[in-house]
Amino acid sequence: MNAIFKDHEVSLRVQTKWWTNRIAIYATLLIWAAICLFPIFWTITTSFKLAPDVMKGNLIPWWDFTPRWKGWESIGLSPRLIGEVSTVREEFFKRFWNSTVVSISASLLAVILGSLAAYGLSRFSYRFGFMKNSDISFFFLSQMILPPVVLALPFLVLYKSLGLLDSRIGLILLYTLMVLPIVIWIMRDQFQGIPIELEEAALVDGLGIWGAFLQIVMPIALPGMVAAFILSLVLCWNEYFFAALLTSTNATTLPVMVASQTGSQGINWWSMAALSSAAILPLVIVAIVLEKYIIKGMAAGAVK
Amino acid sequence: MNTDGDLLHTVTTDNISDSRKRLGKLMVWGTALFCVMLALQQTIYQSGRASIGFETWRPILYAYMLWATALCAAQVIVNGEKGKRTLFVLPAALFVISLVVFPLLFALYISFTDWNLASPKGPQPNGWDNLVQMWNDSFYWNALTNMVYYVLAVSVEYVIAFGLALLLNAQISARKFFRIVFLLPLMLSPVAVSWMIGKSMLEVRFGPISRIIRDLGGEPTFFGNPEIARFMIMAMDAWTFIPFMMIMLLAGLQALPSEVLEASKVDGASGWQSFKEIIFPLMLPVSVTAVVIRIIFKLKLADIIINVTSGGPGGATDSVTSFIFREYRDRSNVGYGTLLAMVYLVLIVIFVTLLLKLVSRWMERPA
Numbered sequence: 047m048n049a050i051f052k053d054h055e056v057s058l059r060v061q062t063k064w065w066t067n068r069i070a071i072y073a074t075l076l077i078w079a080a081i082c083l084f085p086i087f088w089t090i091t092t093s094f095k096l097a098p099d100v101m102k103g104n105l106i107p108w109w110d111f112t113p114r115w116k117g118w119e120s121i122g123l124s125p126r127l128i129g130e131v132s133t134v135r136e137e138f139f140k141r142f143w144n145s146t147v148v149s150i151s152a153s154l155l156a157v158i159l160g161s162l163a164a165y166g167l168s169r170f171s172y173r174f175g176f177m178k179n180s181d182i183s184f185f186f187l188s189q190m191i192l193p194p195v196v197l198a199l200p201f202l203v204l205y206k207s208l209g210l211l212d213s214r215i216g217l218i219l220l221y222t223l224m225v226l227p228i229v230i231w232i233m234r235d236q237f238q239g240i241p242i243e244l245e246e247a248a249l250v251d252g253l254g255i256w257g258a259f260l261q262i263v264m265p266i267a268l269p270g271m272v273a274a275f276i277l278s279l280v281l282c283w284n285e286y287f288f289a290a291l292l293t294s295t296n297a298t299t300l301p302v303m304v305a306s307q308t309g310s311q312g313i314n315w316w317s318m319a320a321l322s323s324a325a326i327l328p329l330v331i332v333a334i335v336l337e338k339y340i341i342k343g344m345a346a347g348a349v350k
Numbered sequence: 351m352n353t354d355g356d357l358l359h360t361v362t363t364d365n366i367s368d369s370r371k372r373l374g375k376l377m378v379w380g381t382a383l384f385c386v387m388l389a390l391q392q393t394i395y396q397s398g399r400a401s402i403g404f405e406t407w408r409p410i411l412y413a414y415m416l417w418a419t420a421l422c423a424a425q426v427i428v429n430g431e432k433g434k435r436t437l438f439v440l441p442a443a444l445f446v447i448s449l450v451v452f453p454l455l456f457a458l459y460i461s462f463t464d465w466n467l468a469s470p471k472g473p474q475p476n477g478w479d480n481l482v483q484m485w486n487d488s489f490y491w492n493a494l495t496n497m498v499y500y501v502l503a504v505s506v507e508y509v510i511a512f513g514l515a516l517l518l519n520a521q522i523s524a525r526k527f528f529r530i531v532f533l534l535p536l537m538l539s540p541v542a543v544s545w546m547i548g549k550s551m552l553e554v555r556f557g558p559i560s561r562i563i564r565d566l567g568g569e570p571t572f573f574g575n576p577e578i579a580r581f582m583i584m585a586m587d588a589w590t591f592i593p594f595m596m597i598m599l600l601a602g603l604q605a606l607p608s609e610v611l612e613a614s615k616v617d618g619a620s621g622w623q624s625f626k627e628i629i630f631p632l633m634l635p636v637s638v639t640a641v642v643i644r645i646i647f648k649l650k651l652a653d654i655i656i657n658v659t660s661g662g663p664g665g666a667t668d669s670v671t672s673f674i675f676r677e678y679r680d681r682s683n684v685g686y687g688t689l690l691a692m693v694y695l696v697l698i699v700i701f702v703t704l705l706l707k708l709v710s711r712w713m714e715r716p717a
Contacts (some may be wrong), residue, residue, distance in 0.1 A: 075528055078532065081589070082534055085547050086546075089542075159445055189711070192450065192695070254434070287675070319550070332539040338534060341601070343540055
């Protein structure tokens with residue numbers, strides 16, 4: 047049938063329309079992909095450039111400039127320097143380690159606290175004074191609108207008197223607070239999707255409510271918890287404001303290090319580019335490997 | 351969505367002896383008393399009237415944590431099975447209350463003092479002086495006006511994000527590749543972005559974008575002109591956060607009932623018609639959630655501004671957060687800065703409440 051009508055004028059018109067449509071869709075997708083990728087490409091290639099390459103605006107490696115390790119040498123991460131002792135590299139790894147410890151512990155703490163609270167709120171009815179379940183949920187979620195700047199100065203003074211200024215624990219506590227509402231939001235959605243009959247069966251079989259939660263519900267909700275964890279990890283890793291105010295030498299995280307170098311480097315773009323690439327690469331890898339979970343986390347709650 | 355119902359109802363017969371109840375109460379009150387005593391002792395020590403005390407307040411923090419643990423444990427000891435249920439929510443609630451409510455009360459106090467970290471006197475209450483100063487501070491009002499522009503920019507971001515979500519939802523190959531690529535900007539830290547784009551790509555002499563503009567015969571200025579500088583900040587922020595809305599909208603699109611879309615196709619609706627009459631109305635709830643959350647994030651905008659323009663030129667790109675950040679960083683004006691932050695919080699709460707009210711009223715009467 048198709049073969050007969052293929053050259054008909056109407057079907058030709060449909061075909062051209064279909065093709066223009068296709069081309070338009072892919073062109074837009076490709077343009078936006080270029081917009082997303084170019085800054086990353088730019089940063090990574092710049093980290094292999096020398097001063098003349100930067101000034102001439104060379105773009106494509108091996109074609110209009112030869113990649114050199116100069117930028118990476120400035121943070122002690124080039125093949126030549128990798129065996130030697132380098133103070134810059136130690137400095138970099140110290141910041142990297144701080145970022146890792148702070149963001150992983152804060153996310154973990156937030157996921158534990160948040161999952162428990164979200165589970166409780168989705169299963170039992172509470173009454174704390176005048177607050178019922180919906181009020182408690184609202185109380186937790188309303189923390190999202192709290193701008194960090196309101197808490198920053200009181201925390202500065204508070205941490206000073208507690209001796210927590212410039213310590214990882216101080217940052218962990220604050221970051222946990224910052225991501226907790228988001229975790230509760232995601233997890234509440236997850237738990238509401240799990241049928242209560244499962245726990246009822248577990249209770250009948252003799253488990254307590256905590257046993258039912260830990261042995262029956264937790265394994266089912268695990269993907270959701272991973273999603274919440276990854277999303278918190280991204281937010282904590284990139285946090286700058288609190289870290290800039292509350293840390294000075296010991297506990298500074300990577301964003302603070304990057305920010306402190308931007309002003310002083312001038313046209314030494316290669317070293318800034320190397321530092322920026324090293325700071326963004328872990329999350330780029332996380333995004334590529336765990337994309338499924340990130341999307342799951344952000345989609346939760348969007349669709350009721 | 352039923353959140354108030356007792357969904358998982360358990361009936362238990364708890365026989366809790368009086369002595370057990372007494373033990374629980376003793377634990378809570380004992381540790382609370384201990385914590386208060388320590389705090390009192392430390393206050394007296396710091397004011398110089400006692401010789402015994404700690405170097406920092408950290409031991410009081412430990413005592414407070416002891417009290418919090420005792421409070422959680424006492425729930426189970428006193429209330430039995432009911433307490434085990436409370437234990438789900440209590441840790442998170444205690445955590446948030448101690449880290450938000452106390453600092454907020456403290457902030458309220460310092461916002462009415464003339465505290466400057468550089469001054470040796472410490473905080474001195476100064477009544478309404480800070481408010482008067484704020485009223486006359488044209489830079490603060492300027493920052494607030496900028497926030498209005500920044501929030502309005504969300505509408506453009508929404509249109510772009512919706513378009514991208516529609517494209518990703520279309521019949522395309524390599525969808526996973528595009529999804530990952532589109533997601534990437536969200537993963538990058540705003541600080542890195544402000545160097546990558548703001549400080550190098552938009553650099554006037556050697557940046558690739560200035561080069562293109564110069565080749566086209568223009569004269570590149572990005573952060574010299576107030577309007578262009580503000581636009582550039584908006585663009586950078588949009589670049590990082592469009593994926594966020596895009597993914598929420600994509601999730602909404604994928605959850606649309608396919609029967610309705612097919613029915614509209616059978617009835618002969620064109621692409622634009624089915625978008626206007628079916629997809630967009632069905633997507634309203636998701637859109638509203640995405641936009642509201644995006645606005646909430648936008649109200650915290652600071653990192654990029656601090657690192658790229660530090661508010662310049664002449665405060666044209668300042669957001670409230672970056673303005674207060676500099677007020678603290680450059681002038682150590684804790685008292686005044688905190689007052690500005692508190693006023694901002696009040697404004698935000700009013701704004702978001704109104705927004706949610708409006709949205710919920712509007713959603714009840716779909717157009």
